[in-house]
Each structure stands twice: as structure tokens, then as C-alpha cells.
Amino acid sequence: MSTPRTVTLALTGASGMAYGIRLLELLLQSGQHVYLLYSKVAQIVAQQEMNMTLPSQPREAETFFKQLLSPASGQLEIFGREAWFSPVASGTNPADAMVICPCTMGTLAAIASGLSQNLIERAADVMLKEKRQLILVPRETPFSALHLENMLKLSNSGAVILPANPGFYHHPQTTQDVIDFIVARILDHLRIEHRLMPRWGEKN
Numbered sequence: 414m415s416t417p418r419t420v421t422l423a424l425t426g427a428s429g430m431a432y433g434i435r436l437l438e439l440l441l442q443s444g445q446h447v448y449l450l451y452s453k454v455a456q457i458v459a460q461q462e463m464n465m466t467l468p469s470q471p472r473e474a475e476t477f478f479k480q481l482l483s484p485a486s487g488q489l490e491i492f493g494r495e496a497w498f499s500p501v502a503s504g505t506n507p508a509d510a511m512v513i514c515p516c517t518m519g520t521l522a523a524i525a526s527g528l529s530q531n532l533i534e535r536a537a538d539v540m541l542k543e544k545r546q547l548i549l550v551p552r553e554t555p556f557s558a559l560h561l562e563n564m565l566k567l568s569n570s571g572a573v574i575l576p577a578n579p580g581f582y583h584h585p586q587t588t589q590d591v592i593d594f595i596v597a598r599i600l601d602h603l604r605i606e607h608r609l610m611p612r613w614g615e616k617n
Contacts, residue, residue: 417509417546417603419446421501423533426454427515429552429577430462431588435596436514441484443605448501448508449478449491450533454517471496494531501536504543510603511540514550515577518560521549524572525563541570548602550595552577573602583610 420440424433433455440447451459451467459465468474471491478489492499500506513520513533520533529535540547549572553560564574579585579594590610597609 417445417605419448419508419510420603421448421450421508421511421536421540423511423513423516423520423536424449424451424455424459424467425513425515425517425520425533426452426458427517427552428458428462429515429550430455430459430465431592432550432552432577432595433514434459434463434465435592436512436599437478438482439596439600439607439609440605441482441488443600443607444485445488445605447484447489448499448536449474449489450494450501450536452494452520452531452533458515492532494533496532497535499532501539502532504539507539507543507545508536510546510548511536512548512550512599512603513537514548514599515552516549518551518553518563521551521567522559522563524549525566525570541567541572544571546603547572548575548599549573550575550577550599575599575602582613 456467459467468477471493474491523534524537529538568574577595579591585591593609600607
């Protein structure tokens with residue numbers, strides 16, 4: 414599989430923060446250059462679900478993730494919500510791909526409406542207009558008619574809608590196995606090699 418050179422990863426305030434953090438870990442392990450963005454509500458969810466305190470300032474956040482995940486020098490760049498001069502804000506310097514994981518219905522609706530009111534929404538808008546890969550990982554149930562309409566609009570615009578709906582045919586034994594199922598599907602769409610689980614038809 415070929416791999417993107419640069420992936421923008423955005424964490425928003427939906428449940429399922431473990432998916433996003435695990436994805437970040439594996440993107441870095443596979444040698445990708447990662448732009449990381451996260452919302453204020455994502456910080457709240459990370460604390461509530463993972464007892465993880467995500468710093469508000471990009472410099473402090475880079476120090477935090479350097480200690481947590483040991484990225485190579487320059488491999489991980491973190492931008493604040495109003496960093497309008499960051500590369501992700503312009504179509505002149507887009508990432509190769511972007512993933513929003515987990516993705517709130519509010520974020521999804523804003524992107525579908527082209528609002529671009531914060532850096533996450535603007536970065537996603539850039540991906541759509543530049544026809545780059547955009548993967549949205551919603552974690553919501555049930556979906557309302559508005560949710561479904563917004564997802565259809567984005568799918569028709571070229572985005573991949575990849576709900577955090579794990580399968581169980583690989584017989585997961587732990588919560589980590591369930592998390593890795595979703596992360597594996599995201600990595601597959603990014604065409605990044607992994608060994609998280611056997612593929613359908615392969616032997617363990």
C-alpha cells in the first residue's frame with residue numbers, strides 16, 4: 414500500500430476518544446507526518462473517558478504527546494483552534510488526507526454546510542474543495558434524519574463516512590481489540606500498512 418506523506422487528524426467531542434488516540438499512535442508509528450487538531454469539548458471527553466488531560470496550548474500539547482508517544486523530531490505538529498496561518502487552513506498547502514475521529518454530529522453538520530467557523534471545519538472544507546481524502550468517524554446512535562442527510566451530502570461531496578461501528582467476526586477479547594477494529598478500517602482507507610487484525614479470509 415502507498416501511504417500519504419501528511420495526515421491531518423482532528424479530535425472532536427464525540428464519545429470514542431480512544432479511537433482517535435490509538436489512530437494517532439499508529440500514524441506516528443508508521444512514519445506519517447501528522448497535523449493534530451482538537452476541540453475544547455474533545456479535551457473534556459478525553460478527561461472523562463480516558464483520564465487524559467489534553468493541554469490547551471499547542472507547545473504544551475507537543476510536549477505532552479512527545480512524552481506519551483515519542484514521535485520523531487518534527488513528525489507531529491499541533492495547531493490551536495484559531496491558527497488561521499497553519500498549513501491546514503489553505504488549499505495551497507493541504508495535507509494528503511484528513512481524518513476526524515471521533516466526529517461529532519455538530520462538526521459533521523458544519524462541514525456539510527461549509528461553515529468553516531474554526532480550524533477543524535476549515536481544514537475539512539479545504540480537503541473537500543481540493544478533492545483530497547476526508548474521512549469522518551461519527552460515534553452517535555441512533556442517527557436522526559438530519560444526521561443521515563448531512564452524511565449523504567458529504568458522501569456525495571467525496572468524503573468517506575466511517576462510523577465507529579465495530580465488527581465482531583474477529584472474536585475480540587478485549588476493549589483494545591474493539592478499538593483496533595475501527596482504527597484498522599481507517600488505516601485501510603488511508604492505505605497505511607498495519608497488523609492490527611487478520612483480514613477477511615486470512616488465517617490468524
